[in-house]
Amino acid sequence: MFQYLIKRFFAAVIVILAMLFLVMLILDVIPGDPVALFLGESATEEMVQSVRVQIGLDKPLIIRYVQYVWRLLQGDMGRSLREMAPVSHLVWAAFPNTILLTAAGMALTLLLGIPLGLLSGARPGSIVDHISRLISLIGLCMPVFWIGLVLMFFFSLKLGWFPVGGTGSVAHLMLPAVTLASYSVASLSRMTRSSIMEVLGEDYIRTARAKGLSFSRVVLKHGFGNAMIPIITVIGMQVGHLMGGAILTETVFAWPGLGRLMVGAIMDRDYPLLQGTILVFAASYIFINLLVDLSYGFIDPRVSEQ
């Protein structure tokens, strides 16, 4: 187990290093001068040059990469070009907001997606199944920002239940969380449905029913337990999806999270900030994946024996 963790840790470090290099390479080759853009129309060529030297953009890519990684190891993510503040401050100020939103989205996904999937998977072809599949279809097809605006139109403008945007209370969290979860609820319920349907066709289910267990008990204990692995995999993937979806949701609902920071950084060609936000996104994704892989061992003891 320990050996496995060490192996996974080094693999994660290599992925992050490669990812950082890729990001810096892409930023290097795309057209557009970040310094000229930042200094604006009125800046002179000398000013642009002096700032470029000041932030080290005059050096070759590989040197900049090594320097960036070296500073990163010391906990220094650099200084944002645009915001005049250390990247670490900006990222850590925004990250909790994104975690809160993602967690709320995840909670909704689990609370709605699994029961919906179980209900329709246990009784395929029933009215519940049709309704749940229709909801899933809507969730999968509608773009996140559009769902956000529609929810806002009904629940904020027409009914006045929730604020249009911003942070500060549970009411502020509701609409963004529902918007964010819409896709994940749909995809999780579909996964749960097909997974449970497959399991319910197995011989041991028939055995369990034959020995007199109630249908609901069979579905929940024998069926769901065995259908867990693919469901957990989807959940792990959905966390990544939720964090990605947060970029749009945060923009629509004026939620001050990491996604909005990243969009702004792309627009302004704010290299240090962009690298910082991508680093945090990527690291969280890798971490979640690790947790998912480890959880397989708990759910299915056969996995950890291998």
Place this chain on the structure above:
Amino acid sequence: MRMKIKAFVVITLAMTLILPGIVSAGPKAGGKLVIGRPSDAISLDSNTDTTATGAVVYSNIIEPLLRVDESGNIHPHLAERFEVVAPDRIRFFLRKGVKFHDGNDFNAQAVKATFDRAINQPARWKALFGPIAACDVVDDYTVEIATSVPYGPTLPSVAMCYCGIISPDAIKKYGDDYGRHPVGTGPFMFKEWVSKDHITLVRNDNYWGKKALLDEVEFKVIPEAGARMMALRTGDIDVVLQPPPSEIALFKNDSKFTVNETMGMRIIYAGFHNERFPTDDPKVRQALSMAVNVPAILENLMEGSAVAPKGYLAPAVFGFADMELQKRYPYNVEKAKALLAETGWKDSDGDGILDKNGKKLTIKFLGTKGRYPMDAEICEAVQAMWQEIGVDCSLEFFEWAATFSMLRAPELDYNTYVLGWVTTNRDADYSLYAMFHSGQFSPKGWNRNRFSDPKVDELLDKARSSQEREERKAMYGEVQDILAASASWVPIYNTKEILIMNAKVKDFVPDPLEYLLPLQPVWIDN
């Protein structure tokens, strides 16, 4: 008798209806105003954030020595008066008894500290100010501002919001972090800033001038346009900055909202490369100008959110002259075609594209996308209009950062580009010198048209070094006349500064300059 009673009843009724109106009229103090806008400030330090996102906030916190009104006239503000000592040196006599928000006295040392800090910092500010070299203290309430060369626009430059005077104590106390704790003398004081969410200001009750009426002002960030307009309707916010053009008419017809507009200072234009074939020929440029249907663009794309430009400068700029472009180059496809035919452009091979001496009339057009309202749509419309007169026009779009780099590059690889320009200090020099003086070819300045005319150079140099306002005005008038004949630009629209607000918000009038947002007279009628 009956008539009398009737009249009495009518009058009484009318009085009961009118009287409360009269009583409630007039500004009321109190209340909180929430302003929604698309993006947050980068910093509230006037040295580092010279864009509107920061300036509209801090221009209510810090104040310059002078102010410029809508007609370009200069008025004393934190300075009581000024005296031109020499063409490169102006003396300012400061107002006494003014205090900063932190309780410190406003005096000559504070003015010097503000200017010294800006001069010694490689900031955007410096490029805006031109050749300012020093600020010298004469006595406690007198300073002199000197430029390295005689500089005509010193006064309007000192009046820019970036030259607002900062408390020297705050500079010492906060250092690099000053941008998040601005301290000035203005009608509002900084209260708090939650990044990407809101900035709050409170009224300065010890303000030296006419005090503000609002208790608090909050600048709230709502990036998505649809969400911003919805927040205005729900009452989450009271005012919207930069509303999308398509929404304006909708709100104008709704009595629950007020739309206030002012003619802005930004001109969006299509510029021509004057040294690159075929736009090196003034006749070709004139023909292209006549082929652009500006009124149609204004009506169909801008939907009333912008006005027809009167020239290369906005009317609120000092030195503005009406270039009468609609008279000189009226939209007329036939005339445009005739002008091209006159200079030898004919469709000799019948492919629908004009040619001359075996060369096609090809215009390479660098489009702009996502920078100014409707910019990409305008580029596409102009392309279609040029194609109509037999021009082979290839339009290319890049993301703004890439476009900007190309525009700054020494050599522009296009015949045409689209850009917006604000005369930030409200003085013609700021735009005309940077964009039409032959010593300002890119990348040094912004003359990416590579426009070159010895007479224009001479006039611009002379006007730049003079402090005689009338004389300068006449020289700029002459420059604009030469420019109009050259057809170096097709000005497409002059911006409008537009605020949409809840009808209870009163006396909130936008300034022509997008960097200012006068909050002091605003009040809420509850």
